[in-house]
Amino acid sequence: MEQSLPVRILRDIAAVFVTALFMFPILWWALASIKPISAMFDKDRVVFFDFVPTLINYGVTLLGMSRSQLAIDAGLGMGVAGTEAYDSRRAIFDSVIVAIGSTTITMMLAVFAAYALSRMAFKGREGFLNWVLGQRFMPPIAILIPLVAIYKTVGMRDTDNLIMGYIGLMMIYALMNLPIAVLLMKSFFDDVPKDVDEAAMIDGATRWQTFRKIVVPMVRGGVAASAVLCFIFAWTEFLLSLFLTTDIRTVPVKIQTFVTSTGNEWGFISALGTAAAIPSFIFILLVQRHLVRGLTLGSLKE
Amino acid sequence: MASVTIKNVKKNYGNLEVVHGINLKIEDGAFVVLLGPSGCGKSTLLRMIAGLESVTGGDIEIEGKRVNDVHPKDRNIAMVFQNYALYAHMKVRDNMSFSLLLAKRPQNEIDEKVKWAAKILNLEPYLDRYPRELSGGQRQRVAMGRAIVRNPAVFLFDEPLSNLDAKLRVQMRTEIKELHERLKTTTVYVTHDQIEAMTMADKIVILRDGYIEQEGSPLDVYDHPANLFVAEFIGSxxxxxxxxxxxxxxxxxxxxxxxxxxxxxxxxxxxxxxxxxxxxxxxxxxxxxxxxxxxxxxxxxxxxxxxxxxxxxxxxxxxxxxxxxxxxxxxxxxxxxxxxxxxxxxxxxx
The missing domain is CATH 2.40.50.140 (Nucleic acid-binding proteins)
Structure with a gap:
């Protein structure tokens, strides 16, 4: 239905307003990351754009530069002090490894599990599905203490073995993500009609060939969407990462260390926070072409 | 080219028997339409011939060989589904060549077969398109193309036209009929549309509740209905x-x-x-x-x-x-x- 001009204008204004509302905190955060301390803590007014931008915060957190040296070089020596423990390159590296690793593990398992749940009849299938969903009923904090004990016992916590630390985090994230990924993928597989499997079967494909060459390519969009969700979960997770490993500091845990006994390092927090949004953004850009709706369009009559 | 023989075939879902001992002989090269209302067992029977449903009792023979326990791909059949069931992520060409690739046919033979099928079905300009870029009738032709490239002994059609609009349905009806005249492949065609059945079939088999009510040539069934159900079902x-x-x-x-x-x-x-x-x-x-x-x-x-x-x-x-x-x-x-x-x-x- 064609809308009248005032309605369209109103609708556009509303859209811009809502977008601005959601984007504002991100913008504010990004602005804060390039503000000098004087602009951030101006007690008389709120500083929007009239400041001299500085990259100190990024230099320190992302390039490992010495904070006091940088501040002095920039003539901003006043009021800077503290440790040099703001280099976050390791944290970003750890986060990338853990997020990509756990997403890969999750999707590998979820695709198989969801295909089986969608296509194969076996005893207890419905119950299994509910059980899978039930895994998400419990808040992570409820299982945290036993998990810490288990991780300690099997040697995935407090060891100097970095690999075990990575594996530990990847495993727990995969476990946390699996239920939702399985359910999501199942609904995507359910959307591919069984006739397609049967057509492939008559064409001479084995079950594995049908799965690999026909059905999975048809749910590419679903795989991408689920992977994005898993990645974002792993990328932003704080609690489990804090408790289950001492060898690895992921970005959220690292940021939390910027809240110190002598004050909150807002500049570094906002710089790392802004920077931390970028990998997620890149990941989503990479998979978004598969997120196009209606990828299965054309297989069926719509 | 093959005949299909169905001997006392039964189908149960749990304790529920839906097909009750059907006997049917489908001659080599015949176009047989299984006709009946929803739930009469016609699709189930077709799927049993295809090997997509297990047979609870009785025997199905294709080319004189019992195929009850033979995998669908080894039955030398091809099936066209109601909703086309195309491989959406593959181009028309790949949809049609998929079975030949799996059968490891040489590439030049595959190209030749696909070209031949595309020519018959007027799909030549669309070989490099995706199914989503085609109209309903074209998609249905791709589904048929996928079936004919394999040169199967038996074609199975499961209500292939019911998703098309009225005009296209009439057109595709003629195309399928022409295809059959040309290839002379034994065809089993399921529909609930009696006009389709009357216009296309060499033999109509009317089913109800898992029993055959009557079988015969379209005019024979029309002129001499064996019972009230057939009399009422055929004719509009x-x-x-x-x-x-x-x-x-x-x-x-x-x-x-x-x-x-x-x-x-x-x-x-x-x-x-x-x-x-x-x-x-x-x-x-x-x-x-x-x-x-x-x-x-x-x-x-x-x-x-x-x-x-x-x-x-x-x-x-x-x-x-x-x-x-x-x-x-x-x-x-x-x-x-x-x-x-x-x-x-x-x-x-x-």
């Missing part, structure tokens, strides 16, 4: 079926309303019967009194719906009739076209 508008009692003058529908019977008939005096007469064999003329309910002009014909002794009848005539609702007229049955059915068993009184 369907046959007039009027309940009555046999008396010396004919069949009495109600007090004072009597329909004439041919001189020789097998019904007994006083027997409760159903008097069947197709609309085109019941024309205005000296006969039984009726009162007009509604007249539908279709262009070539007029469909007259009238009340005859408390039961509605339809009469088709090519004459132009100008009568109002409630007007009286007389309708005369063509006596050699009268069907009599036993009111209790529903079977034709031969």
């Amino acid at each position: 508008p369907s046959m007039n079926l009027l309940k009555g009692e046999v008396i010396t003058e004919g069949v009495r529908l109600a007090e004072g309303t009597v329909l004439a019977l041919p001189k020789s008939h097998k019904a007994k005096l006083g027997q409760k019967v159903v008097y069947g007469i197709r609309p085109e064999h019941l024309k205005p003329g000296k006969g039984t009194a009726a009162k007009i309910n509604v007249i539908e002009p279709t262009g070539p014909e007029m469909h007259i719906y009238a009340d005859m002794g408390g039961q509605e009848v339809c009469s088709i005539t090519s004459e132009r009739v100008h009568l109002a609702r409630g007007a009286d007229l007389q309708l005369a049955p063509q006596l050699d076209r009268v069907h009599l059915f036993d009111a209790e068993t529903g079977k034709v009184i031969a």
Whole structure:
């Protein structure tokens, strides 16, 4: 239905307003990351754009530069002090490894599990599905203490073995993500009609060939969407990462260390926070072409 | 080229038997239509022939070999599905060549076959498109192309036209029929559309509730329905079926309303019967009194719906009739076209 001009204008204004509302905190955060301390803590007014931008915060957190040296070089020596423990390159590296690793593990398992749940009849299938969903009923904090004990016992916590630390985090994230990924993928597989499997079967494909060459390519969009969700979960997770490993500091845990006994390092927090949004953004850009709706369009009559 | 033999085939889902011992012989090169309402077991039967459903009892033979336990891909069949079931992520060419690739045919043979099929089905300009870029009719042709490249012994069609609009359906009907004339491949075609069945089939098999009600050539089934179900199911508008009692003058529908019977008939005096007469064999003329309910002009014909002794009848005539609702007229049955059915068993009184 064609809308009248005032309605369209109103609708556009509303859209811009809502977008601005959601984007504002991100913008504010990004602005804060390039503000000098004087602009951030101006007690008389709120500083929007009239400041001299500085990259100190990024230099320190992302390039490992010495904070006091940088501040002095920039003539901003006043009021800077503290440790040099703001280099976050390791944290970003750890986060990338853990997020990509756990997403890969999750999707590998979820695709198989969801295909089986969608296509194969076996005893207890419905119950299994509910059980899978039930895994998400419990808040992570409820299982945290036993998990810490288990991780300690099997040697995935407090060891100097970095690999075990990575594996530990990847495993727990995969476990946390699996239920939702399985359910999501199942609904995507359910959307591919069984006739397609049967057509492939008559064409001479084995079950594995049908799965690999026909059905999975048809749910590419679903795989991408689920992977994005898993990645974002792993990328932003704080609690489990804090408790289950001492060898690895992921970005959220690292940021939390910027809240110190002598004050909150807002500049570094906002710089790392802004920077931390970028990998997620890149990941989503990479998979978004598969997120196009209606990828299965054309297989069926719509 | 192959015949298909179905011997006492049964299908159970749990304790529920849905196909009750069907026997059917499908000759080599024949076009057989399985026709029936939803839930009659026609698709189940087709899927059993394809190997997509297990057979609970009895035997299915293709090319004289029992195939009950043979994998679908080894049955030398091809199937076209109602919703096309195309591989959406593959181009038309790849959809059609998929089975040949799996069979590890040489590339030049694959190209040749795909080209041949595309030519037959007028798909040549679309080989490098994705299914989503095609219209409904084109998609259905791709599904058929996928089937014919394999040169199978038997084609199975599962209501392939029911997703198309009316015009396209008529067009595709002709195309499928032409394809069959050309390739002469044994074809089993499932539909609930009796017009499709009548126009395409060499043999129609009418199913109901998992039993075969009647089988025969389209005209044979139309002209000689074996029972009330078939009489009503085949033909549009369907046959007039009027309940009555046999008396010396004919069949009495109600007090004072009597329909004439041919001189020789097998019904007994006083027997409760159903008097069947197709609309085109019941024309205005000296006969039984009726009162007009509604007249539908279709262009070539007029469909007259009238009340005859408390039961509605339809009469088709090519004459132009100008009568109002409630007007009286007389309708005369063509006596050699009268069907009599036993009111209790529903079977034709031969």
